[in-house]
Amino acid sequence: MKKTAHIILLTSFVFLISCNSIKTNKASIIDQKVDSVLNLMTLEEKIGQMVLYTSDWDVTGPTLKSGYMDDIRKGHCGNIFNAHTAAYVRKLQKIAVEESRLGIPLLFGYDVIHGHKTIFPISLGESASWDMEAIEKGARVAAIEAAASGINWTFAPMCDISVEPRWGRVSEGAGEDPFLGSKIAAARVRGFQGKDNNLADPLTILACVKHFAAYGAPQAGRDYNTVDMSKRVFLETYLPPYKAALDAGAMSVMTSFNELDGVPATGSRYLLSDLLRGELGFKGLVVTDYTSINEMVNHGVVANEAEAGLLAVKAGVDMDMQGEVYFKYLKKQVDDGLVDEKLIDEALRRVLKVKFLLGLFDDPYRYCNEVREKQLVYAPEHLEAALDVAKKSMVLLKNQDQVLPLKKGEKIAVIGELAASTRDLLGSWKAAGDWDFMKSTLDELKAYNGEANVIYAEGCKTIGEDRSGFAAAMAAAGRAQKIVLVIGENWEWSGEAASRTSIDIPGVQTELLEKLKTLNKPIVVVLMNGRPLDLTRENELADAMLETWYAGTMGGKAITQVLFGEYNPSGKLTMTFPRNLGQVPIFYYEKNTGRPIYLPNDKYKSKYIDSPNDPLFPFGFGLSYTTFEYSDITLSSTELTDNEGLTAQVTVKNTGKYDGEEVVQLYVRDLVGSVTRPVKELKGFEKVMIKAGESKEIKFKLTSDMLAFYRLDMTYGTEPGDYKLFIGGNSKDVKEKGFKLK
Numbered sequence: 135m136k137k138t139a140h141i142i143l144l145t146s147f148v149f150l151i152s153c154n155s156i157k158t159n160k161a162s163i164i165d166q167k168v169d170s171v172l173n174l175m176t177l178e179e180k181i182g183q184m185v186l187y188t189s190d191w192d193v194t195g196p197t198l199k200s201g202y203m204d205d206i207r208k209g210h211c212g213n214i215f216n217a218h219t220a221a222y223v224r225k226l227q228k229i230a231v232e233e234s235r236l237g238i239p240l241l242f243g244y245d246v247i248h249g250h251k252t253i254f255p256i257s258l259g260e261s262a263s264w265d266m267e268a269i270e271k272g273a274r275v276a277a278i279e280a281a282a283s284g285i286n287w288t289f290a291p292m293c294d295i296s297v298e299p300r301w302g303r304v305s306e307g308a309g310e311d312p313f314l315g316s317k318i319a320a321a322r323v324r325g326f327q328g329k330d331n332n333l334a335d336p337l338t339i340l341a342c343v344k345h346f347a348a349y350g351a352p353q354a355g356r357d358y359n360t361v362d363m364s365k366r367v368f369l370e371t372y373l374p375p376y377k378a379a380l381d382a383g384a385m386s387v388m389t390s391f392n393e394l395d396g397v398p399a400t401g402s403r404y405l406l407s408d409l410l411r412g413e414l415g416f417k418g419l420v421v422t423d424y425t426s427i428n429e430m431v432n433h434g435v436v437a438n439e440a441e442a443g444l445l446a447v448k449a450g451v452d453m454d455m456q457g458e459v460y461f462k463y464l465k466k467q468v469d470d471g472l473v474d475e476k477l478i479d480e481a482l483r484r485v486l487k488v489k490f491l492l493g494l495f496d497d498p499y500r501y502c503n504e505v506r507e508k509q510l511v512y513a514p515e516h517l518e519a520a521l522d523v524a525k526k527s528m529v530l531l532k533n534q535d536q537v538l539p540l541k542k543g544e545k546i547a548v549i550g551e552l553a554a555s556t557r558d559l560l561g562s563w564k565a566a567g568d569w570d571f572m573k574s575t576l577d578e579l580k581a582y583n584g585e586a587n588v589i590y591a592e593g594c595k596t597i598g599e600d601r602s603g604f605a606a607a608m609a610a611a612g613r614a615q616k617i618v619l620v621i622g623e624n625w626e627w628s629g630e631a632a633s634r635t636s637i638d639i640p641g642v643q644t645e646l647l648e649k650l651k652t653l654n655k656p657i658v659v660v661l662m663n664g665r666p667l668d669l670t671r672e673n674e675l676a677d678a679m680l681e682t683w684y685a686g687t688m689g690g691k692a693i694t695q696v697l698f699g700e701y702n703p704s705g706k707l708t709m710t711f712p713r714n715l716g717q718v719p720i721f722y723y724e725k726n727t728g729r730p731i732y733l734p735n736d737k738y739k740s741k742y743i744d745s746p747n748d749p750l751f752p753f754g755f756g757l758s759y760t761t762f763e764y765s766d767i768t769l770s771s772t773e774l775t776d777n778e779g780l781t782a783q784v785t786v787k788n789t790g791k792y793d794g795e796e797v798v799q800l801y802v803r804d805l806v807g808s809v810t811r812p813v814k815e816l817k818g819f820e821k822v823m824i825k826a827g828e829s830k831e832i833k834f835k836l837t838s839d840m841l842a843f844y845r846l847d848m849t850y851g852t853e854p855g856d857y858k859l860f861i862g863g864n865s866k867d868v869k870e871k872g873f874k875l876k
């Protein structure tokens with residue numbers, strides 16, 4: 135304990151000086167504390183603080199290093215990830231604080247992506263709620279449970295825009311749209327770091343903006359593959375969510391595996407220094423992704439790992455995740471004059487500053503309270519929040535003849551391996567989520583509708599060609615009034631390193647659906663999947679289809695409550711669902727082209743000879759158990775100036791018999807620009823509850839800055855001219871109105 139007392143004593147001594155001699159502000163006090171620690175450190179200890187190793191509790195990448203406890207003891211590793219529970223974190227922190235020379239406390243990072251123990255829907259699912267409060271709440275609960283379990287740093291939010299359903303990591307993101315993605319990224323940072331970014335609060339954790347940058351656009355949808363795009367597309371479409379997360383106060387960034395414009399992100403001075411620290415003014419720490427420094431040798435921009443370390447540290451990387459490159463080579467490179475020790479000090483200051491902000495120097499064990507851990511993990515209000523977000527994330531894709539909601543007491547056949555699964559409900563980044571703790575969808579349906587009214591048959595597995603269960607499924611369905619078929623992908627079929635060359639429902643699940651269809655009974659398809667799928671065939675066969683993603687710890691109960699109408703589904707897709715893979719990439723903000731589909735001729739235009747252009751389900755699409763009717767748009771003016779905004783207003787009427795929430799969406803189109811402009815861009819949305827038979831007026835304020843873009847000369851700004859404005863319940867079925875920007 136003497137060492138910690140030594141450091142605390144020293145830093146408080148600096149504090150006294152600063153209070154007397156210099157105008158005190160929090161930043162300068164912490165900066166002085168950082169320097170007081172830095173001045174005690176050897177070069178080897180400084181580099182040790184730039185090292186991050188995984189514990190052996192969870193492995194999220196290709197390598198695992200043994201002996202990390204000894205590395206901590208020697209001051210060779212200042213940060214650990216994939217370790218949790220208050221007890222285990224305390225054990226490792228004790229080694230750092232009491233057995234290393236200077237006793238500098240460890241950071242503890244973990245992939246708390248959509249929950250820690252109480253797991254929320256996967257991020258793509260949460261995004262479909264379009265409910266920023268709910269999404270922030272999910273991150274807040276995740277932070278509380280993670281902090282109570284010893285963690286002070288989450289590797290989230292993942293802010294990668296993507297239009298690539300073949301890429302398994304779309305499951306971790308917020309879909310295809312930069313405007314919505316930016317709102318969601320900011321909401322998640324607020325949840326993790328607290329509304330006022332007070333990292334000293336023991337129930338907030340450091341957020342980490344990842345994966346910087348443009349990781350969501352791998353060629354052919356193949357994970358880790360090359361990313362190549364125009365600077366305009368990068369700045370206009372892929373950058374905004376990262377920027378929004380930083381503007382919300384996120385204090386760490388993770389570099390991505392991919393190259394961008396020929397330079398691996400982990401070695402990109404443009405990305406990490408010019409853009410991130412320069413233009414965006416980021417002052418926090420930059421950590422690599424798992425061994426992404428080493429991987430620059432494979433990328434072919436360096437000949438060996440020593441050169442990779444040089445490239446990374448000069449580009450602006452402060453911490454090496456699992457690569458052991460900084461530890462192996464940096465000291466000698468400083469001694470040989472290849473790296474200025476000042477560069478090491480700059481990186482070290484950013485690492486130490488975060489540790490001070492988290493209060494770790496005041497109390498290294500502040501996240502290690504086992505009593506608090508027991509009180510907070512799985513707290514009833516956390517489970518309630520997970521249930522709420524899960525229901526709000528579900529998207530009703532079809533409901534022919536109002537097959538849904540089901541009526542309590544009617545006999546239903548529940549079929550499908552996923553119906554009886556709990557593990558799959560947690561998705562691919564389950565963190566410390568524990569599927570023994572929870573109930574399956576089948577259990578919840580039985581609990582709600584009565585054992586006697588629920589007949590189960592597995593039918594078939596989610597993968598494989600085994601049809602031997604079909605007969606039992608047909609028999610079960612034969613004894614029921616309605617069929618609930620739960621199909622999709624199992625949890626391993628999305629997430630990291632899970633790209634697919636098909637986006638069909640795997641195995642023989644659809645074949646089973648075709649068999650069940652011959653019974654001429656209403657069939658409700660419940661989908662569990664981590665990406666947009668090609669549901670063209672399923673959409674023909676099903677009477678109703680409910681997209682539930684992987685709905686988390688309370689997913690079974692949420693699915694039950696939606697199916698039986700306890701909650702009227704309100705989710706809207708945040709990624710386009712194509713008719714077929716051949717249409718990919720397909721997204722709503724496409725360009726008009728010189729030969730748009732609506733031209734009068736039949737041949738010479740931008741179309742397919744074997745498929746329509748439009749998707750099966752467009753961005754922003756989602757049905758309700760009720761129906762909504764939109765009035766025409768009323769504009770406060772048909773002219774917009776830099777000083778005078780305009781208001782666009784619609785009246786939305788609930789014309790059905792259920793109270794329901796509607797996400798009213800505002801899109802804009804710039805008809806003529808110095809460069810081609812998208813046919814639509816989301817510029818606003820509002821999720822409103824409207825009671826059956828009632829109406830609500832929805833107003834959107836439009837200002838000129840909302841119309842800014844990267845013009846022909848790459849300056850960011852607006853251009854006067856004619857615009858269109860669209861309002862509707864999805865990106866396709868909209869009312870429109872013209873206006874001018876003067």
Ligand code: GLC
Pocket residue numbers: 194195245289344423424630
């Ligand atoms: C993985 C992922 C990254 C994650 C990290 C630590 O490879 O790419 O998202 O945060 O390693 O688990």
